[in-house]
Amino acid sequence: xxxxxxxxxxxxxxxxYPYEEPVLKDINLVVEKGExxxxxxxxxxxxxxxxxxxxxxxxxxxxxLYAFGTEVSEKTFRDKEFMKAYHKKVGFIFQNxxxxxxxxxxxxxxxxxxxxxxxxxxxxxxxxDDVLDLLKIHHLKDKTPFKLSGGEKKKVAIAxxxxxxxxxxxxxxxxxxxxxRTQRWLVELLLTLNKAGKTIITSTHNLELVQEISDRxxxxxxxxxxxxxxxxxxxxxxxxxxKDVNLVDEYYHRHDDxxxxxxxxxxxSHK
Amino acid sequence: xxxxxxxxxxxxxVPAFGAMVPVWTAAVxxxxxTMELRQVPLVSLCAAFAFVIMMFNVPIGPSSVHAIxxxxxxxxxGPWASCLSITVALVIQALVFGxxxxxxxxxxxxxMAFVMPFAGYYIFRFLKGKADIISKxxxxxxxxxSYVGINLAALFTAIEFGIQPLLFxxxxxxxxxxxxxxxxxxxxxxxxxxxxxxxxxxxxxxxxIAYIARxxxxxxxxxxxxxxxxxxxxxxxxxxxxxxxxxxxIAVLTPLGMLATGTAWGEWSTGQIKNMVxxxxxxLSKLSGIWKSLFPGYSLDKGxxxxxxxxxxxxxxxxxxxxxxxxLMLLINRLILGKRKLNSExxxxxxxxxxxxxxxxxxGFPEWMLVQDSVDILPSKAxxxxxxxxxxxxxxxxxxxxxxSERYARKEGFVxxxxxxxxLVFILFYMVFTGITGSLALIIATAVxxxxxxxxxxxxxxxxxxxxxxxxxxIIFVFSIPAATNILISxxxxxxxxxxxxxxxxxxxxxxxxxxxxEGVTAVLKTVFRIGTCISFGYLLVMTTGWSRLTGSFSFIxxxxxxxxxxxxxxxxxxxxxxxxxxxxxxxFQRTVGKISxxxxxxxxxxxxxxxxxxxxxxxxxxxxxxxxxxxxxxxxCLEVSKIKRNDLLxxxxxxxxxxxxxxxxxxxxK
Numbered sequence: 001x002x003x004x005x006x007x008x009x010x011x012x013x014x015x016x017y018p019y020e021e022p023v024l025k026d027i028n029l030v031v032e033k034g035e036x037x038x039x040x041x042x043x044x045x046x047x048x049x050x051x052x053x054x055x056x057x058x059x060x061x062x063x064x065l066y067a068f069g070t071e072v073s074e075k076t077f078r079d080k081e082f083m084k085a086y087h088k089k090v091g092f093i094f095q096n097x098x099x100x101x102x103x104x105x106x107x108x109x110x111x112x113x114x115x116x117x118x119x120x121x122x123x124x125x126x127x128x129d130d131v132l133d134l135l136k137i138h139h140l141k142d143k144t145p146f147k148l149s150g151g152e153k154k155k156v157a158i159a160x161x162x163x164x165x166x167x168x169x170x171x172x173x174x175x176x177x178x179x180x181r182t183q184r185w186l187v188e189l190l191l192t193l194n195k196a197g198k199t200i201i202t203s204t205h206n207l208e209l210v211q212e213i214s215d216r217x218x219x220x221x222x223x224x225x226x227x228x229x230x231x232x233x234x235x236x237x238x239x240x241x242x243k244d245v246n247l248v249d250e251y252y253h254r255h256d257d258x259x260x261x262x263x264x265x266x267x268x269s270h271k
Numbered sequence: 272x273x274x275x276x277x278x279x280x281x282x283x284x285v286p287a288f289g290a291m292v293p294v295w296t297a298a299v300x301x302x303x304x305t306m307e308l309r310q311v312p313l314v315s316l317c318a319a320f321a322f323v324i325m326m327f328n329v330p331i332g333p334s335s336v337h338a339i340x341x342x343x344x345x346x347x348x349g350p351w352a353s354c355l356s357i358t359v360a361l362v363i364q365a366l367v368f369g370x371x372x373x374x375x376x377x378x379x380x381x382x383m384a385f386v387m388p389f390a391g392y393y394i395f396r397f398l399k400g401k402a403d404i405i406s407k408x409x410x411x412x413x414x415x416x417s418y419v420g421i422n423l424a425a426l427f428t429a430i431e432f433g434i435q436p437l438l439f440x441x442x443x444x445x446x447x448x449x450x451x452x453x454x455x456x457x458x459x460x461x462x463x464x465x466x467x468x469x470x471x472x473x474x475x476x477x478x479x480i481a482y483i484a485r486x487x488x489x490x491x492x493x494x495x496x497x498x499x500x501x502x503x504x505x506x507x508x509x510x511x512x513x514x515x516x517x518x519x520x521i522a523v524l525t526p527l528g529m530l531a532t533g534t535a536w537g538e539w540s541t542g543q544i545k546n547m548v549x550x551x552x553x554x555l556s557k558l559s560g561i562w563k564s565l566f567p568g569y570s571l572d573k574g575x576x577x578x579x580x581x582x583x584x585x586x587x588x589x590x591x592x593x594x595x596x597x598x599l600m601l602l603i604n605r606l607i608l609g610k611r612k613l614n615s616e617x618x619x620x621x622x623x624x625x626x627x628x629x630x631x632x633x634x635g636f637p638e639w640m641l642v643q644d645s646v647d648i649l650p651s652k653a654x655x656x657x658x659x660x661x662x663x664x665x666x667x668x669x670x671x672x673x674x675x676s677e678r679y680a681r682k683e684g685f686v687x688x689x690x691x692x693x694x695l696v697f698i699l700f701y702m703v704f705t706g707i708t709g710s711l712a713l714i715i716a717t718a719v720x721x722x723x724x725x726x727x728x729x730x731x732x733x734x735x736x737x738x739x740x741x742x743x744x745x746i747i748f749v750f751s752i753p754a755a756t757n758i759l760i761s762x763x764x765x766x767x768x769x770x771x772x773x774x775x776x777x778x779x780x781x782x783x784x785x786x787x788x789x790e791g792v793t794a795v796l797k798t799v800f801r802i803g804t805c806i807s808f809g810y811l812l813v814m815t816t817g818w819s820r821l822t823g824s825f826s827f828i829x830x831x832x833x834x835x836x837x838x839x840x841x842x843x844x845x846x847x848x849x850x851x852x853x854x855x856x857x858x859x860f861q862r863t864v865g866k867i868s869x870x871x872x873x874x875x876x877x878x879x880x881x882x883x884x885x886x887x888x889x890x891x892x893x894x895x896x897x898x899x900x901x902x903x904x905x906x907x908x909c910l911e912v913s914k915i916k917r918n919d920l921l922x923x924x925x926x927x928x929x930x931x932x933x934x935x936x937x938x939x940x941x942k
Contacts, residue, residue, distance in 0.1 A: 052896070055900060056900075057896040057899060057900060083899075083902075084902045087899065087900050087901060087902050088902060091900070092896075092897075092900045094893060094896075094897055096893065098847055098890070099890055099893035099894045099896075099897055100893075100894070100897040101843075102839075102840055102843055102894055102897070102898065103839070104822070104839050104842075104843070112898075112901055112903075113901035113902055116901060116902040116903055117902050146843050146846050146847070147846070160901065161900075161901070164901065164902075
């Protein structure tokens with residue numbers, strides 16, 4: 001390996017679910033430590049699948065995948081110690097918080113991971129309190145997760161991952177269904193985590209947020225191949241590319257006034 | 272089919288538990304060994320799914336019934352997993368809804384979580400042979416399997432009900448538990464299931480599986496090995512010869528099968544009964560006459576008494592059932608499988624249509640959308656609640672119930688302050704005690720005690736009485752009124768309905784005098800209060816505890832951690848699924864214009880069930896991934912460790928004293 005600092009290295013990876021058409025074709029991709037990467041693409045292009053391959057929840061069908069300097073495959077995950085270590089390093093936050101919250105109280109939800117990793121109980125308690133404080137959700141501690149609001153659920157889901165202190169944080173459409181204020185909060189959190197040295201990989205449809213939560217963007221086309229892999233700023237200014245992969249339509253445009261750039265989706269053109 | 276507490280004798284419900292323990296153990300072991308970890312969330316989801324579909328009211332004529340789904344789950348994920356799923360669903364129903372008793376759980380599980388999925392599964396395997404599940408033969412097997420499955424479960428229920436008055440009675444011959452012997456319980460329960468609930472269960476199972484086969488074949492492929500393509504152009508009878516023969520045999524064997532269980536209802540000639548139990552119900556000889564006249568159709572051969580006549584009756588029932596099934600099967604073949612080809616063509620058409628939406632958009636709206644339809648809003652005519660509303664109500668009742676229990680569990684009442692384990696032990700004790708004692712006074716005293724506890728726990732007494740005492744005990748009371756007369760329980764007259772009018776026996780063969788007997792009334796009151804007390808304690812337990820703490824205490828009574836975590840997960844999924852269900856029904860409700868036929872509604876229900884199942888299995892896979900993603904390896908670890916406090920010791924001491932007084936009282940009064 002020429003580059004020792006990579007986290008994920010995909011070599012000609014393809015993937016398909018049993019009895020279905022391929023969802024990813026010929027993926028070549030390197031993610032380095034400390035990056036902020038965003039995966040873009042139209043619905044159904046394979047973004048979530050790519051994220052799940054990274055987080056070790058799915059395993060590649062063909063090609064090779066290296067992570068943290070070793071080759072990773074279905075076989076390596078049969079080793080329980082390897083699996084646990086891997087999942088501790090790579091935290092995955094699901095698009096649908098409902099599937100991620102399966103314990104009966106928030107405290108137990110957050111404790112699930114550390115307890116599975118056999119941390120001492122005292123330390124587990126401390127960590128729970130720290131994480132609850134960090135996300136300012138201490139008042140939810142004894143509540144039942146599935147009766148919380150959408151935003152609260154997302155926070156608890158994030159807490160349940162952060163408590164494991166992962167090096168890489170993978171978020172599948174994290175801002176989906178959140179109100180603007182909570183979206184803002186999430187962006188700030190991700191930036192802070194990135195500054196603290198965590199690698200952040202997200203997938204999103206929210207083009208307004210892409211520039212804030214990533215330096216680099218990877219676009220997957222509707223043919224399930226990588227259509228582009230470049231700096232976010234470059235990709236965002238290439239409106240033709242975004243149109244080609246069916247992410248936006250002709251009404252999409254950007255504003256460049258006052259040194260501030262942002263993106264808009266309109267159903268009509270404006271002056 | 273859910274047996275409430277207090278109706279079965281403790282001597283029946285405890286052995287039923289005993290019978291289920293090895294089954295459960297084997298199922299858990301099987302799950303741990305042969306199935307992957309991946310199955311754990313799936314089993315919980317199936318349980319949630321079963322729970323939810325038991326709330327789907329299927330309209331049939333003026334009333335409605337619900338499916339159980341045990342065979343459906345067994346066909347998709349296997350009988351052992353189905354057994355656990357249904358068990359978990361029943362536990363939650365018993366604990367949260369009071370639907371089916373807590374002590375009676377063993378019996379309910381035996382009928383619905385053991386007999387039904389296993390019988391159904393093996394019948395399915397046998398009939399299907401090597402055929403593809405989505406072939407006509409496969410669908411046929413699914414139908415028969417679920418039909419026979421639910422009927423066997425019903426038969427066991429009927430037997431459990433019916434043997435109560437035979438097994439347990441006071442010295443004077445008054446039954447202690449339940450009043451309706453086998454010759455009442457079996458016809459009553461079986462005729463309903465052979466004719467209505469059975470075909471409905473079969474229809475729903477088969478259409479749900481057909482829907483899944485059509486829209487999500489991956490799931491079927493994954494769960495059952497798919498084999499040869501089906502052959503075309505063979506006549507119906509030729510193709511189904513084997514099945515039809517097997518079916519005929521089953522039909523003929525229906526009454527014999529009842530005999531084989533050892534407690535056939537037809538055999539009660541007085542002499543035999545005397546040999547068997549050493550007791551002759553006095554009403555029996557009088558009643559054989561009533562039976563004949565009430566159900567003339569059942570006794571084809573008027574000359575023979577009891578056994579033969581009723582056997583033919585059952586045979587008739589079974590034949591009618593089979594005719595209905597055959598008709599339904601033909602219909603289903605036509606509706607679902609026949610349409611499959613058409614549909615696949617149509618789907619292809621849809622695909623091209625969706626890719627062409629762009630052109631459509633540019634072309635603008637279809638013309639009819641631009642014109643305002645003239646719809647008059649007529650003054651509403653208040654009508655009976657439709658089945659959609661009914662289902663929605665029962666679904667939302669679940670959520671309300673849970674919210675209520677959370678609210679109560681947070682109040683600072685007496686029972687709330689107790690350790691869950693202490694609560695559990697004493698509440699179970701009082702339930703068993705009311706089941707065992709023969710004294711009406713003591714049962715009422717226990718009932719009063721439970722009411723006092725409820726009051727001390729700051730429960731809202733109005734809703735407590737409504738939920739606990741008004742509904743179920745009252746229904747039982749009404750149903751048991753005939754049992755209080757001398758027809759079923761003879762004894763000293765208390766109140767005459769008529770006296771000596773009917774000496775010739777011309778009126779339906781009724782006895783000369785008809786009166787409420789003291790023994791009869793006492794027996795009815797005992798049962799009513801027994802049931803009420805059990806429900807009351809169950810309600811108290813659930814309402815003061817909150818779900819998570821309740822399941823947390825289960826390890827204390829040696830429930831394996833795997834099962835507890837499944838219970839927890841199921842409970843959670845029920846919320847997710849009930850929300851989905853409510854959405855599903857609301858959207859249906861919102862789009863309902865005009866009158867919908869019963870068939871349409873049933874189609875909607877089976878479609879809904881299939882949709883829920885596909886959704887369930889999707890959620891379960893995601894959840895499993897989420898668990899794996901946090902290092903899950905099958906171990907379940909609990910954060911909270913509960914401690915015994917001062918109040919618990921006080922309560923224990925108080926109860927020990929109370930119990931010793933009660934037991935002494937029972938010695939004196941129970942005679």
